[in-house]
Amino acid sequence: MSLTAWIAAVRGSFSLDVDLDVPTGTVLALLGPNGSGKSTVLGCLAGLITPASAEITVAGRALAGVPPHRRGIGLLSQDALLFPHLSAVDNVAFSPRSTGAGRRAARERAFLWLAEVDAVALADRRPGQLSGGQAQRVAIARALAAEPDLLLLDEPFAALDVDAAPAIRGLLRRVLKTGPTTVLVTHDPLDALALADHVAVLNEGRVVERGPTREVLSAPRTAFTARIAGLNLVAGTAVAEGLRTASGEVVSGIPAADVVPGEPAVAVFPPNAVAVYAREGEHRGSPRNTTDGVVAALEPHGPVIRLRAEGGGWAHGLTADLTPAAVAELALEPGSAVTLSVKAATVAIHPAAAS
Numbered sequence: 001m002s003l004t005a006w007i008a009a010v011r012g013s014f015s016l017d018v019d020l021d022v023p024t025g026t027v028l029a030l031l032g033p034n035g036s037g038k039s040t041v042l043g044c045l046a047g048l049i050t051p052a053s054a055e056i057t058v059a060g061r062a063l064a065g066v067p068p069h070r071r072g073i074g075l076l077s078q079d080a081l082l083f084p085h086l087s088a089v090d091n092v093a094f095s096p097r098s099t100g101a102g103r104r105a106a107r108e109r110a111f112l113w114l115a116e117v118d119a120v121a122l123a124d125r126r127p128g129q130l131s132g133g134q135a136q137r138v139a140i141a142r143a144l145a146a147e148p149d150l151l152l153l154d155e156p157f158a159a160l161d162v163d164a165a166p167a168i169r170g171l172l173r174r175v176l177k178t179g180p181t182t183v184l185v186t187h188d189p190l191d192a193l194a195l196a197d198h199v200a201v202l203n204e205g206r207v208v209e210r211g212p213t214r215e216v217l218s219a220p221r222t223a224f225t226a227r228i229a230g231l232n233l234v235a236g237t238a239v240a241e242g243l244r245t246a247s248g249e250v251v252s253g254i255p256a257a258d259v260v261p262g263e264p265a266v267a268v269f270p271p272n273a274v275a276v277y278a279r280e281g282e283h284r285g286s287p288r289n290t291t292d293g294v295v296a297a298l299e300p301h302g303p304v305i306r307l308r309a310e311g312g313g314w315a316h317g318l319t320a321d322l323t324p325a326a327v328a329e330l331a332l333e334p335g336s337a338v339t340l341s342v343k344a345a346t347v348a349i350h351p352a353a354a355s
């Protein structure tokens with residue numbers, strides 16, 4: 001049930017050219033910013049968008065010219081899109097019914113899938129009587145009850161509130177372990193980390209980086225992927241203790257096994273590993289990995305405030321996560337002079353992509 005696809009599509013002035021290879025039973029996350037072409041890829045796979053040219057094979061079957069309902073593809077989007085006039089169990093039973101199962105067998109199968117998503121208690125409710133998270137559970141059961149060869153997930157948590165999303169993410173994680181070959185579209189690297197074996201990063205209709213999820217997100221080889229992954233990335237030349245930036249500062253870290261001194265390298269660390277001090281304030285932490293900068297922006301980022309710095313050295317573009325209390329205590333605002341510090345133990349040094 002593997003997927004191999006090469007898709008070329010044009011939408012207005014936008015052009016897409018991607019190839020994907022998803023081994024049987026694995027999950028590929030398509031990660032990219034708004035407008036990078038993620039939905040276009042899904043639409044072409046599902047048969048809802050006609051590509052300019054494509055070769056798509058699922059489980060050895062070429063899908064060119066096959067109408068959407070004959071593709072053996074299940075689609076789960078942000079909104080559950082349940083039939084409003086049917087109960088939850090009838091919504092789920094609709095899938096086996098439409099592939100020829102009898103009424104009774106279809107209901108039995110529907111109950112099995114509702115049990116799988118912890119939603120048996122909701123069986124008799126209509127979609128209007130379900131919360132967003134409950135509706136999404138039923139929609140997952142409906143998508144899986146069709147026993148698709150390929151499952152497409154289009155930002156499945158985007159419409160859920162922050163309390164409901166983790167439970168649905170956990171549920172999908174569980175069912176996808178033994179589930180069908182899946183392509184997950186998301187702009188959130190956490191979704192990819194939680195669910196996907198592999199990730200392909202899309203930018204402007206092209207795959208700019210791909211590989212095993214953790215490898216790509218923890219060791220992004222391009223600044224673009226680092227930004228998508230929400231990680232800090234400082235480029236330089238590998239030295240024994242880390243790397244040396246173009247302006248001569250040394251960033252200490254833990255080098256990966258394949259780092260070669262003298263070769264291009266990147267230092268990667270998450271925003272929550274960066275400590276921020278008012279410039280004249282007292283320094284704590286490792287004195288080696290500190291750099292002076294200026295606050296460029298402070299933006300809410302979930303429960304924390306993400307600070308973006310600018311400056312001459314490697315402070316430029318760094319992000320740091322702070323609690324609102326810390327921002328208040330340090331009286332930070334755009335333009336504040338700060339010292340940023342990151343412990344060497346939290347900095348991973350990787351070879352840089354050849355470019």
Ligand SMILES: Nc1ncnc2c1ncn2[C@@H]1O[C@H](COP(=O)(O)OP(=O)(O)OP(=O)(O)O)[C@@H](O)[C@H]1O
Binds near residue numbers: 011013033036039187
């Ligand atoms: N019907 C259309 N006609 C013309 N251009 C379109 C059409 N639909 C999408 N596009 C363009 O195609 C490009 C890719 O869009 P697509 O929806 O695939 O991106 P995406 O990565 O899924 O974005 P998002 O994360 O915002 O959903 C965008 O530049 C968009 O403006």
